[in-house]
Amino acid sequence: MDRTGKVPFQTLVIMDADVMEQHIRRMAQEIIEDNPEVGSLVILGILRRGRPLGERLAQHIGQMMGVTPQVGSLATTLYRDDYRSGMGVPKPHGNTHFDFSLDGRTVLLVDDVLAAGRTIRAAMDEVMDYGRPKRIQLACLVDRGGRELPIQPEYFGWSIGTEPNEWVSVRLTELDGEDVVLLERYAAEEGA
Numbered sequence: 001m002d003r004t005g006k007v008p009f010q011t012l013v014i015m016d017a018d019v020m021e022q023h024i025r026r027m028a029q030e031i032i033e034d035n036p037e038v039g040s041l042v043i044l045g046i047l048r049r050g051r052p053l054g055e056r057l058a059q060h061i062g063q064m065m066g067v068t069p070q071v072g073s074l075a076t077t078l079y080r081d082d083y084r085s086g087m088g089v090p091k092p093h094g095n096t097h098f099d100f101s102l103d104g105r106t107v108l109l110v111d112d113v114l115a116a117g118r119t120i121r122a123a124m125d126e127v128m129d130y131g132r133p134k135r136i137q138l139a140c141l142v143d144r145g146g147r148e149l150p151i152q153p154e155y156f157g158w159s160i161g162t163e164p165n166e167w168v169s170v171r172l173t174e175l176d177g178e179d180v181v182l183l184e185r186y187a188a189e190e191g192a
Contacts, residue, residue, distance in 0.1 A: 008184035015158060017179035023157030027139055028060035030155050031108065041069045041106045046076060046123050047094040049112035052174040053141055057110060072098020079122035102131030112170040114140040117151035142181060144168045
């Protein structure tokens with residue numbers, strides 16, 4: 001059983017630990033190419049898995065450039081449209097925390113999986129409540145398609161089109177004890 005409460009009938013490995021590391025390193029290189037003034041770059045990881053991914057990107061950038069961007073966390077729960085519209089109460093995954101200014105900085109939002117785009121929209125709303133960045137960029141380990149909003153990542157590790165009965169699950173050593181990205185397939189629901 002996974003975090004959706006269902007049991008997948010098929011699980012495929014999209015990325016193992018080595019492949020994941022290669023993609024994170026490549027993303028860090030692309031971020032450096034687009035942000036030559038690394039000192040003005042800050043990273044906000046969307047909780048839960050965006051934070052450790054953001055820390056890994058910052059570490060790679062620091063190793064390559066000698067300057068490590070500051071990293072913070074965003075908990076977008078109160079900014080989500082499903083919460084505000086009464087569609088349900090999303091489970092909070094922690095608290096927003098960073099101890100640096102966003103004003104005039106390049107803010108790199110980091111998340112594990114990009115799908116509909118609603119979490120990213122919520123993250124941008126929250127960022128704007130904390131300051132006025134020079135620009136906001138987006139890095140996601142996996143882009144699974146299915147966009148409901150016109151949001152695209154500048155940096156992504158892997159892009160895969162998914163069906164409604166498929167789920168992309170990112171597991172990270174910091175939270176889950178292993179580095180792996182899985183594609184989980186579920187039985188199609190009747191009437192779908």
